[in-house]
Amino acid sequence: MKLQAFLLTTLLGLAGASAGLAQDDAAPAAADAPAAEAPAGESAPAAPATIRVVEDLDVDAVIAAFNAESGTDRTFTAEERSWIGAGVAPGDIDAAHQGYVAIPSTDPNVVIINRNGEELRVTSNASAGRAPVITHESSHMMPFAPEVDNGTFWMAKAASETAKDVDRMFDFIMWINYIFAAIIGGLMVLFCVKYRRRPGVRADQSITHNTPLEITWSIIPTILVAIMFWGGYVTFLDLRTPPPDSMKVNATAYRWGWNFQYPNGVESPQEFHVPENTPIEMVMTSTDTLHSFHLPAYRTKSDVLPNRYTKVWFNSGEPGVYRVYCTEYCGKDHSNMYAKLVVEPREDYEAWLTKTGNWMVDENGEMKPLLEIGELTYNRRGCKSCHSIDGSMGTGPTFAGLWGLKRDFDDGSSAVADEQYINQSIRDPYSQVVLNANGVSYGKQMTIYSPMLPVEQINGIIEFIKSLEGVPRKD
Amino acid sequence: MTAAASTEHDHAEGHDHGDHHVLPLWLLIGTWAALMGLTIFTVTASTFHLGAFDLPVAMAIATIKATLVMLIFMHLGFDKSFHSLLIYGSFLFVFLFISFVWIDRGQYQVDINEKEQQEIAIDLGQ
């Protein structure tokens, strides 16, 4: 949405929007439902009235009927299939990607779960006549963070000893705040009432200063802040100094996701597991803008920069699931740049590591088909945040209908989108920067993935793009 | 403006008079000659390789030149002390600004170098 259009609609429609708010009140009863019913530790939705599982619908039959009717031979990705299962007409899939399609029969209290047990959120949309819509959701998104609900009034649950040290300082300052606020607020009200203006009563002009009093109220805060400073500094050193025996996990942040690398070479996007009661040192860097690794449960945070390594450590403590936020503004999907931290017993962790290391291999140890690898790569490596598969224009050109298309570059040359072109675009993206439909260059936006992508994944992407050949482009 | 009020005003301000000080010509030309001499000196000095003393020597000469310009050409030596306070104060803040940034950058430069070495390794590995 262009900003101007937004300004216009806001100015014209403020009244309408505020009227719509009342309608909104009814919808999210789901949020207030007790979280206790959710399986401990695992990510689960906050107990809505009904959970509709996508497999209820015969998705294949719906697609077949659609293709027969429209005379096309369109294929759908796994995610799109889950939406079809939720009641989106196949013809509306493209609109669903933008989050604007109505599902006629959906009850606002129904939460839809895709086949991986992940939630598809149902919310209202003002500009689409307030019909319920499916929002495009990151598949790694956690419906809720248990540590937030299991915490105190002020803080989320503290998951490590260092976090508890931080909380102790927090509570200390909070008590000082309560006391000072009570004194200042109380005296303010007292003076305003007791010395309110009354006819014939004059102010006492003799009180203009009182040196002992002024010195007292300068010194007491000075002592208090000195204590705070020292206590805070000691704990801060603790937060910054990893024990020498910590387990190292590398994290690479990109727009808009996280990639975690283990010392044995295993990589895992958007989710990482660590063994319980182990000090973990994160060594982080970014491929593009600034990001920030924020792990509230461990009270730790550090910016992630493109030109250097930054480090953060925490002691994993008891098993649990925690949310990692990006807290340094990084553009469009900043608010969706979550990652999941799972702390689990060592044997579970090792099993997970083995399974994750072999994600291109199926249960029988066979290499998965290239197309499937391509689709997984597309979802895991962050291609999806810039390259749409529904034909819409994003930060980068869409993959839909790309295969075999003539591409014009910003240096005036052009090429046909074939294997070699795609290969080179991934390995050396700036050697051939494409123009968009308006003839404007996409610029040097693309992350250089080549050091991270093995050959199978690049070939998989090629297959995946091939499979999208028939999808109409809208750029 | 009455004379009494004028005195009061001056009193409040704490003037140190002497802003209309006319500088003698020999002082101006002498200062210019000194500045030129120092310029030639600094250019000559730079042709000798003084190693670690290169920068301090060049900066010391520049500072002497700058002081001459400020005190004499800019009349700061004959002006209100508040103007000197302003200008020296601004140097102090520039110094604080640069030194704090320098302290921090000096500390984290290692992290940048580490990443750079990695990048170079990747570049060369291709």
Next chain:
Amino acid sequence: MSDAHGHGDKPFLAHHFEDEDHQFDSGKLGIWAFLVTEILFFSGLFCAYVIYRAMHPEVFTFASNALDTQMGAINTGVLIFSSLTAAWAVRNAQLGQKTGLIVNLSITILCAFGFMGIKYLEYSHKFDKGLFPGDKYEAKEGAYGDESKGNANTVAFTSPDEEESAEEAEPGVAFSNGDSAEAALAEEDGEELAPWNDPNVPEATKRKLKIFFGIYFCMTGLHGIHVLIGILVLGWLLTRAIRGHFTPTYYGPIDFAALYWHLVDLIWIYLFPLLYLIN
């Protein structure tokens, strides 16, 4: 002078000041406060300079070879002389010497033009050699002085750890970011590659050379803009001086413009050794 009413006999005394001394004192404090902001304005550039020089002294030493010390020294002389004439002009104004004031102001302005002329020569020389600020930077042969001098500096230019990794590289390997064309060009000519466009020098090191020129052009460019503003102000004062506006009791504008001009000189006094005289 729309606000000059109320002081009929003193055409340049604004109505809200008590007398000419009051106006002069206020103006003088104002210009000093302005000079303070100028110093802080330049401090950002000096800070960037200090940081990058402190972290990469070898790059600065090497890149400084591309600057022409002789031209810089001449420009320093020109500017110092113009400072003298500016200070002299203030003296003329204080003593009511109209002719001397006009002559000195004119010399100051001529020096300023001279400074900009030499600056123009320097800049066009840099651009000829492909030493542009930022992305357009593409150093050509001889950009860093004569070939022997360039080679002599190769050791100083590459810091020890980078040297090591550069040696490991296989010759002729192109880099990803647009340097391949440049390298290929150099190879076609069959010339021996100079260090600034040697493909074996990692991109990370090469772009530090660009940073030097980024800082160089920002510092001298911003200083040049100040010189241009000085020319405008001094030119305006020259016309007023010719019309005989200034008297021993009203010479504030000359004094203030001279102070500004001295500050421009002062900044150059630091820029010259920092940029040109690095060894």
Next chain:
Amino acid sequence: MTQVDIPVESPVRPVQHLDKNFINHSKGFLSWALTLDHKRIGLMYLAGISLSFFLGGLFALAIRLELFSPGMQFMDAETYNQVFTLHGAVMVFLFIIPGIPAALGNVVLPLMLGAKDVAFPRLNLCSYYLWLSGAAFFIWTLFSNGLDTGWTFYTPYSTSYTDTSVIQATAGVFMLGFSSIFTGLNFLVTIHKMRPPGMTWHKLPLFLWGMYGTAIMQLLATPVLGITLLLLIMETTLGIGIFDPQKGGDPVLYQHFFWFYSHPAVYIMILPAMAVVSEIIAAFSRKHIFGYRMIAYSSVSIALLSFLVWGHHMFVSSESTLATLIFSAITFTIAIPSAIKVFNWLATLYKGSVALDTPMLYALGFMWLFTIGGLTGLFLAVLSTDVVLHDTYFVVAHFHYVMVGGTLFAFLGGLHYWWPKMTGKMYSETSGRIAAVTAFIGFNLAFFPQFIMGSRGMPRRYADYTADFELYHRLSTTGTLILGVGLALLAYTLLRSLFGGKKAPANPWGSATIEWECPSPPPHHNFDHPPLATDPYDMERVEWDEEVQGYVPAVGHRPTAH
């Protein structure tokens, strides 16, 4: 002292109104557009910043409505990013920084000094037009590609990753910066050189001390913003490689540059507010301000210390441990002068004669909100707690308590306080009070829940959030709507007074500073003769006069020596 005070018929009453005042002394568009009169420039600023505040307020409303529920309501994430950026940039650069100094200060400062004008009237007009050009660039930004970098323009996002109009916006901020510098320069020289006979530094009204401290910061800090933005523009257009890591630059260096300005800027926002509140509290307590020297010195020490603490914005920006230690330690020292001010205001109320008129309600609101804002600042200065709270809604709530609860409330208090002097009209006290209380309640409801969700982990600048923060967001949005109602009522009250308000007396509140000695509104040249300054907080100097419905110089009053 507590005797019944029978108003004595004073033999000579000062003139209360004039037929010819600065508003009607000349007519026509050009008589305003080219005016050198500080009062007219002040009013033009007031109109401009009020419009900016309205625009920024619309953005705020859009943000809060969008965040009413999880999921996207009526904008997409990209639009949201633009809206929060423009909210911040418009509010900070166009409203809060020039708010009190340029609008109220321009009208009041020379009057308070008994001067005819500021030292450099043309420069003053020039700074207004620089402000206007900066605003025009913002409008251009708005109608070209918008801006989505956050008001801080952090690199490399702003240089390499956004396709919005960063150059227009930074050029606009550059001009606004110079507007601010020239205003500060003007005020510095005016306070130094234009004081009336008898006004020694220790008889300077505290508003002027505050403006003096502000001027120091504007002179020393704002140029660094200028050069930072210039370098940012060079980086974006030419790619000189100072700030952009892709080109060999360092984004943390940008943050150092930016916060070297922007931390003092925080005090450029709050010092004038403290200055206004010092005046209001003394006036409405009808009592000498307590601890005058401590308040005055704390203003200047805040101004100077504010330059040494910028690194506390970067504790988790991967600043080195050594630098965090230094900056954290210095940050605490600046807490002390702020605390001293609050205690002094409180002591001024003690045994006063407190009238809860509209300006006083805002001043008391300021005291409470600034106290909360200041106390919660402690969490952010302590290294260990800052790590978890940084870049969360806790920070958002903290700085809104200081900037909105602090500066906005003080601005509104000052606006009501000097409104009779500026316009010559009295507003409706009843609806003024209702608006003040509504705004206070709405504000607390809007921002207090943000502390809780922030400390529980909700990051700032999020277009969307998960259901666990929904309750807090809903409370916050509701509070914003209440705040909006209060502000709308305020606007109505003031605008209505222009047309139907009673004529204001010269001194409606009983303040003892000089600006109340000239008629309301003042004539073009303010004072025929420079008034003689005495103790600005000698409240007994004036007494209530039933006939003029205002205060007049007390008969036979002998100034008391303190």
